[in-house]
Amino acid sequence: MDDIRVESLTKRFEDVVAVDALSFTVPAGQLFGLLGPNGAGKTTTINMLATLLRPTSGLAEVAGHEVGRERDAVRRSIGVVFQEPALESKLTGRENLEFHAMMYGLGREERRARIEEVFGLVDLGDKAGVLVEKYSGGMKRRLEIARGLVHRPRVLFLDEPTLGLDAQTRRHIWDYIKKLNREHQVTIILTTHYMEEADALCDRVAIMDRGRFVALDTPAALKDILGGDVVSLEVDEGAEALLGELRSLDWVRKGSRHEDVLHLTMERGERRIPELVAFAQARGVVVSCVNLRKPSLEDVFLHFTGKTIREEDATATDRRRRRFRGHGGRT
Amino acid sequence: MSARTAIYVLWLRALKRFWRSKSQIIGSIAMPLFFLGFLGLGLNRMAVPGVAGDGNYLRFLVPGIIGMSLLFSSTFAGLSVLWDREFGFLKEIMVAPVSRLAIVLGRTAGGLTTGLIQGLLLLAVSVILGFRIPGAGAFFLAFLFMVLIASTFNGLGLVLASLMKDMQGFGLVMNFVIFPIFFLSGAMYPVKNLPAAVRVASYVDPLTYGVDGLRSALLGVSAFGVGLDLAVMGGGACLMLVLGAYLFDKSEAV
Numbered sequence: 001m002d003d004i005r006v007e008s009l010t011k012r013f014e015d016v017v018a019v020d021a022l023s024f025t026v027p028a029g030q031l032f033g034l035l036g037p038n039g040a041g042k043t044t045t046i047n048m049l050a051t052l053l054r055p056t057s058g059l060a061e062v063a064g065h066e067v068g069r070e071r072d073a074v075r076r077s078i079g080v081v082f083q084e085p086a087l088e089s090k091l092t093g094r095e096n097l098e099f100h101a102m103m104y105g106l107g108r109e110e111r112r113a114r115i116e117e118v119f120g121l122v123d124l125g126d127k128a129g130v131l132v133e134k135y136s137g138g139m140k141r142r143l144e145i146a147r148g149l150v151h152r153p154r155v156l157f158l159d160e161p162t163l164g165l166d167a168q169t170r171r172h173i174w175d176y177i178k179k180l181n182r183e184h185q186v187t188i189i190l191t192t193h194y195m196e197e198a199d200a201l202c203d204r205v206a207i208m209d210r211g212r213f214v215a216l217d218t219p220a221a222l223k224d225i226l227g228g229d230v231v232s233l234e235v236d237e238g239a240e241a242l243l244g245e246l247r248s249l250d251w252v253r254k255g256s257r258h259e260d261v262l263h264l265t266m267e268r269g270e271r272r273i274p275e276l277v278a279f280a281q282a283r284g285v286v287v288s289c290v291n292l293r294k295p296s297l298e299d300v301f302l303h304f305t306g307k308t309i310r311e312e313d314a315t316a317t318d319r320r321r322r323r324f325r326g327h328g329g330r331t
Numbered sequence: 332m333s334a335r336t337a338i339y340v341l342w343l344r345a346l347k348r349f350w351r352s353k354s355q356i357i358g359s360i361a362m363p364l365f366f367l368g369f370l371g372l373g374l375n376r377m378a379v380p381g382v383a384g385d386g387n388y389l390r391f392l393v394p395g396i397i398g399m400s401l402l403f404s405s406t407f408a409g410l411s412v413l414w415d416r417e418f419g420f421l422k423e424i425m426v427a428p429v430s431r432l433a434i435v436l437g438r439t440a441g442g443l444t445t446g447l448i449q450g451l452l453l454l455a456v457s458v459i460l461g462f463r464i465p466g467a468g469a470f471f472l473a474f475l476f477m478v479l480i481a482s483t484f485n486g487l488g489l490v491l492a493s494l495m496k497d498m499q500g501f502g503l504v505m506n507f508v509i510f511p512i513f514f515l516s517g518a519m520y521p522v523k524n525l526p527a528a529v530r531v532a533s534y535v536d537p538l539t540y541g542v543d544g545l546r547s548a549l550l551g552v553s554a555f556g557v558g559l560d561l562a563v564m565g566g567g568a569c570l571m572l573v574l575g576a577y578l579f580d581k582s583e584a585v
Contacts, residue, residue, distance in 0.1 A: 075428035
């Protein structure tokens with residue numbers, strides 16, 4: 001059973017194509033990541049799936065309901081944590097959740113129980129009676145995540161859930177997200193432009209650039225596309241001869257030498273290190289230093305787009321500025 | 332059922348917001364009070380031509396200033412969609428499984444209530460200052476006109492919010508919509524003192540009939556007759572609310 005089904009979904013803002021014929025599915029219970037720089041079209045995709053924006057063309061189903069025709073059915077099935085805070089600052093934390101629970105038609109008893117439960121989940125119980133205008137950024141984020149769960153949605157959208165938060169709060173939120181997904185079987189669609197976030201959380205990741213998916217797979221499989229880990233060996237002498245012999249091994253995919261350091265690409269590098277050291281010793285070469293580098297999603301992004309995500313962020317900001325000057329669009 | 336709950340909770344939120352923004356309450360009461368106090372005291376000895384009854388300017392001014400207070404508070408309440416959009420809370424409302432009509436009704440109910448609280452407070456202060464309400468019937472008729480004025484301008488605020496998209500045009504709306512409606516309405520002087528050409532604009536200004544209705548209820552004098560005032564304000568309120576709700580429904584949430 002797929003909780004999300006998208007077929008050639010497109011959103012055009014005047015002359016800008018923000019989302020360009022996306023097609024994908026997300027099975028129930030999966031933690032699915034949309035990874036990409038600012039302006040890649042992640043938020044626009046989420047807004048369409050959450051019924052807030054009408055697609056220009058294409059089809060999208062959430063929890064079995066079509067987002068254009070069955071808006072209320074979709075709205076009942078989803079929770080959304082938006083990129084920018086969407087809280088009423090003149091209400092307390094509890095009042096914000098009560099507002100939400102009533103908008104979703106929960107009865108009094110159910111409301112009380114659920115609100116207590118989600119406050120516990122995000123460790124905010126002691127701040128429930130405080131006006132949200134007094135909350136810190138991290139507390140607001142946690143409150144919004146809690147709010148997204150009050151009505152037990154089947155699908156939860158998290159748009160950049162940890163943007164601008166400190167490292168400790170980010171870790172906390174990662175833990176909540178994992179817990180939700182595992183213990184409550186919530187299907188989660190998460191957008192991020194942090195590589196490590198996608199890597200740490202997601203079952204599957206779509207790398208998005210300029211409104212399209214450039215790759216879609218598990219984080220491990222995406223990194224495998226790069227051919228595996230890079231093991232670097234620093235040797236005292238005979239580097240060139242050793243490199244020639246290493247290259248003939250069938251599990252060494254690539255090899256290069258930089259002065260006394262050999263860079264070898266292989267799968268599961270950590271398991272090959274003892275073998276590599278023994279191999280060198282048997283040929284009378286002393287290995288003085290070993291280094292293992294696992295490819296990151298950053299490398300994957302670079303591989304597919306020829307740019308780092310940071311460079312993309314910069315050009316996306318430029319593009320957006322140009323657009324804002326023109327007619328105030330949104331990314 | 333769930334629509335009723337949604338209307339209730341949106342109304343409750345507007346009230347809590349209002350109650351917790353003390354400086355805003357004080358500000359919204361103070362401005363009309365200053366108008367009432369300074370204009371009333373300053374011009375009370377002057378014979379303003381066309382002021383009916385005993386010619387007491389302060390008495391003449393009270394209904395006008397109540398109309399002004401309702402105009403400002405209700406238009407702002409309608410425009411508060413823009414604030415909610417700016418601060419993100421609109422998305423929380425729009426993504427909920429609630430009909431768009433219920434959202435408009437809930438917001439309007441909240442705007443009406445807070446606007447009427449301010450209007451009634453002003454009336455109470457006026458009574459303390461010496462204004463006399465003729466009787467219970469007069470009070471209820473005045474209250475009906477207050478509801479109609481508040482509804483009309485809540486609707487207008489909603490229409491403007493749907494056309495504006497962000498807060499940048501707020502100054503323009505203030506100067507070119509709200510203040511002209513106020514000055515043209517005859518809140519401060521009888522409309523018939525205006526030149527004929529300007530008077531035409533007064534006659535299409537709904538607040539003109541609202542203020543005249545308040546005067547007919549509270550002072551027993553009316554330029555157009557209470558029947559016409561009721562008809563115009565009732566029609567205006569319905570039209571603006573329906574138009575506001577329609578445009579709100581059409582506008583995209585993000």
